[in-house]
Amino acid sequence: MNIVILGAGQVGSSLAEVLANENNDVTVVDIDRLHLQRLQDRLDIRTVFGHASHPDILMQAGLEDADMLIAATQNDETNIVACHLAQLMFRVPTKIARVRGRSYLEHPELFNRAENEKAIDIDLLISPENLVTNYILQLIAYPGSLQVIDFHDGKLRLVAMPAHEDGLLVNKKINTLRNHLPNHIKTRIVAIYRKDEIVMPTGDTVIRTGDEVFFLAEPQHVPAIITELRQRKEKPSRNIMIAGGGNVGFHLAQALEKTHQVKLVDHNMNQAREVAEKLNNTVIIHGDISDKDLLLEENIDEIDLFVAVTNSDEANIISGMLAKKLGVRRVIALVNNQSYVELIQLNGIDVAISADRITTSNLLHHTRQGDTVKAVTLRRGAAEAMEVVAHGSENTSEIIGKTIAEIPWPSDITVGAIIRNDQVIIAHRDLEIEAEDHVVLFLTDPNSTSAVAELFATSKPSWFSWS
Template sequence: MNIVILGAGQVGSSLAEVLANENNDVTVVDIDRLHLQRLQDRLDIRTVFGHASHPNVLRQAGLEDADMLIAATQNDETNIVACHLAQIMFKVPTKIARVRGRSYLDHPELFSSQFDEKAINIDLLISPENLVTEYILQLIEYPGSLQVIDFHHSKLRMVAMRAYQDGLLVNKQINTLKKHLPSAIKTRIVAIYRNKDEIVMPTGETVIRAGDEVFFLAEPRHVPAIIAELRQKKEKPSRNIMIGGGGNIGFHLAKALEGDHLVKLVDHNMQQAREVAEQLDKTVVIRGDISDKDLLLEENIDEIDLFIAVTNSDEANIISGMLAKKLGVRRVIALVNNQSYVELIQLNGIDVAISADSITTSHLLHHTRRGDTVKAVTLRRGAAEAMEVVAHGSENTSDIIGKTIAQIPWPSDITVGAIIRKDNVIIAHRDLEIEAEDHVVLFLTDPNSASAIAELFATSEPSWFRWN
């Protein structure tokens, strides 16, 4: 696929790396020569220096031959204009724009994926801030979760949890799980990570150890019961929550949480703190430095169940998160985009580090895949991936339809987790047969296997239909 990315910032760079590694033809446009040079030094891509919304620059980037434009600069207007020009000048098939401004996001009628002379032709608007907010809210729904991913309109959910020493399943084989759960609850453990990065491909005989990071699939209503088997005790919901940062993410988190939780929000900017306070009903808004120990003590940090650091500074989020943990907060979530800080975080007690870039990249990934991939999510900072792929065709045109899971030559680093058939969830087993239009959920310990999956799910015309 020929893809043009506008913007070599964190989101654009992350996308360029993922897409280039999947053998796409990638061109990146930016006004920062240093950023472009750094990308070109480590990736097999083409770069163009210039303003992303200038017609001559878009032509130089090869937009007339592009299959997709991803406008991911820091400027909303630049992204919108570039997508508009991509349509009227080059008829680019797919146009995606990163938009942060609430005034744009609140008026979707201004944009259309279909030709409409009254609307700007953009196929998909993405807001990293909205995506991060939704991601954090899912983590809050399941106390102790490390990652939560929905498939097929939330019919199926993948959850990553840490197994604790006193959990009922710890030091036991996976096949004993069904003995501890009601018969109506079905689940499948699709991967286990041990000692940070050691991958264990699970079988029924695999023994779960304390500290393992366990990925399992289940229907959302069954997730709490499964979590209870992996944890030493049932974790209390986070009642008292403190949010560091009153920007878009902090504000929308407070707005979503203040109805059912006791929320405090801290921001160092007086004007922003005042504006946020005027728009929130129950949240206590405090003007101050979130990494100020005296402030945290004054606000009874030891009574806080969950601390969420989502300022614009990675350093402030890390320092305040580590400080909150030291002062007695049970759980800490921090927004950290710089991947070089991840090791530091793992060693210093922050429970979950989330990256807006990784979340945004995951949201876009399935648009760049061959075949009918309806979801593709990067896991463990890009080291693994979960996919939802639709099986099309018939036994005559497909290599997988009509065959059981055991008969299909899957790559060795793939786990088939479940099938969603006509909105019904079927947990995978070796004798389960694939039918047309099944949504197959897979776990890939190597994202490079995505191309092999695309080939497996590809369809071809039957031999009697082909010209000789």
């Protein structure tokens, strides 16, 4: 695909790297020459210096030949105007805009031509802040989880959990899992992350202490499976402290305050006041989240979960490590600088999340050929999960009518499950693919996505000919 990205910040750069590595033709536009030069030094991409919403700059970027525009600058208005011009001047097929302002997000009809013919034609509005908020809420729903991903509107869930030494499955083969679960609970362990490597499991693979285990199951069955990996039952996070009253912190508190005891700390007096006016049951504290005395005064040792989501990586890291040292059971920190992530997870912070990684994951399926409806990176890009729809018939598809064992999958792919007419079927060798099945795959090599697209592609039957 020919893709133009506006903005070479964290989100734009992360997208450019992923898309360039998948052999797309990528052009990045930015007003910062240094950012552009750094990208060009390490990636095979084209760069254009200039303002992202100027018509002449968009023309230089080659928008007339683009299949997709991703407007990901820091300015909402720039992104919206650029998408509008992309439609008016170049008829770009797919236009995606990063938008942070709540007012825009609360009025999606302004950007939907299907509902309003006078609307600005944007195919997708994406808010990294909303994505991060929803991601954290999923982690809170499953205490101890490292990553939670939904497929097909939540009918199937992928959960990553650390295996603790007292877990029932630890030091046992995966195929013994069925002995510990009720017959109606079906699951599949699709991958294990062990000592910086992805292990593609078989029934004879032994789970070790410290493994990060990725398993698929229906949402209602997830808690029972987690118990097998963690013998001690993780307590729900009742008392929560949030560091930062920006978009993420505010929306987290708003979502949690009816069912949890929530405290929110912000160093900015005006922002603290604004948040206090909009929240009903959250305790708002003005102060420095890295102040040990403040944390002790607020009974930090009684906090079950500490979530650091300020605009500063450094503040999130320091406050998270301090909170852990002072007795908080679990810490989640927003950290966008990838060079920090491995370091901090060895020093007390349980889960480090990245807004640009989450945003990139939520955009991936829009850049894929074929019928990929979801593509999500796992373990900071070490692996990927995909949901792909099987279209066609036995005459036009290489996979429909064949069992999983008969299909020539790339060696690095595991078929996890199939969703068929709202029914979840855990994959096995003799399971036959039918038309319109949603197939959930796990890949350890992102370069295999093109092979997946070829397998799922449809073609005209051999007897077809033009008359």
